[in-house]
Amino acid sequence: MQTLRDDAAIILFDGLCNFCSGAVQFILRRDPRGLFRFASLQSDIGRRLLEEHGLPVDGLNTIVLIEAGRAYTRSTAALRIARRLRGAWPLCYAAILIPPPLRNLGYAYIARNRYRWFGQAEHCMLPTASDRARFLE
Numbered sequence: 001m002q003t004l005r006d007d008a009a010i011i012l013f014d015g016l017c018n019f020c021s022g023a024v025q026f027i028l029r030r031d032p033r034g035l036f037r038f039a040s041l042q043s044d045i046g047r048r049l050l051e052e053h054g055l056p057v058d059g060l061n062t063i064v065l066i067e068a069g070r071a072y073t074r075s076t077a078a079l080r081i082a083r084r085l086r087g088a089w090p091l092c093y094a095a096i097l098i099p100p101p102l103r104n105l106g107y108a109y110i111a112r113n114r115y116r117w118f119g120q121a122e123h124c125m126l127p128t129a130s131d132r133a134r135f136l137e
Helices: 018-029 044-052 074-082 089-097 100-118
Strands: 009-013 036-040 064-067 070-073
Touching (some): 009 044, 009 074, 044 064, 064 074, 070 074, 074 100
Antiparallel strands (some): 064 070
């Protein structure tokens, strides 16, 4: 596995989901310090990290953020990611004050419909040459 910076975090995403791949591109553009590394949920390393954190390796319907040795999912993961992005996105972290069951209602609605609304790829996204170092193998 690649060496990570002390402040680095890993984002596990559905590599077949067009919405999720778009979210990765969004994060890449707003993370000039390179704090985030990425792996698809379907990859060997993604599956290994899920197992290490006690998460199911099949049928997981969420983004996963691994930060400081802890795994976060659903809206908590999304808000913790936003907190570290450039621009006004860290302001979104204030929504962490909303109880998770309420926050996750909206997250679940999008997750349930993402393939229908945004489509599904046949293969996991391939990073550009300039972004390849940010993806775990």
